Amino acid sequence: WEPWHRSEVSGRLIERGQGEESGGLAELAYERALASDPTNFDTLVNFANYLYVKKRNVSRAVGLYELAVIQEPNNVPTLSNYGRLLQEMGGDDAQVKQIFQRVLDLDPQNVRVLEQMAILSLTKEKDLxxxxxxxxASLEADERSA
Incomplete structure (x- = not known):
């Protein structure tokens, strides 16, 4: 098996089962895939997403996202998820804003990130x-994508 197959298998394990046992299998599959190829972008991103969404292991997820962003600094979904995770954690607002701005540089119509920037501007910068x-801008982008 090539490493990307392992990532694919672990993704399927997550899709199939919601119980702790299947979650444990998925996590084990990700750990093995990562041990086999620690720089596999798909494994890094999928494992980070799994840890973030399913396990709420945010500190480990952040580390994996950081490695993934180093490998593919222009990957919009990865940057967006990484920024959102940092924002949820109460991370450095300047870093979150920088990540979201990078997403908007790459994808100016990204509705999700435009909404997050609106929230940051209001809650953190107090700039109505x-x-x-x-x-x-998020409403316009959303209308265009409909």
Whole structure:
């Protein structure tokens, strides 16, 4: 098996089962895939997503996202998920904003990140005007994608 197959298998394990036993199998499959090829981008991202969403192991997920972003610094979904995770953790607002701005540089119509920038502008910067601009841009982008 090539490493990407292992990542695929672990992803399927997650899809199939919701119980702790299948979750344990998925985590074990990710651990093995990562041990086999610690730089496999798909394994890094899928394992980070799994840890973040299913296990709420945010510190480990952050580390995996960081490695993935080093490998593919222009991967919009990975940057977006990484920024959102840091934001949820109450991470450095400047870093979160920088990550989200990078996403918008790559994908100016990214509705999810435009919404997150609106929230950051309002809650952290207390800038209602900027928040409104991001919010309006997210609505326009959402209408275009419908």
């Amino acid at each position: 005007a900027k928040s409104q601009l991001y919010y309006e």
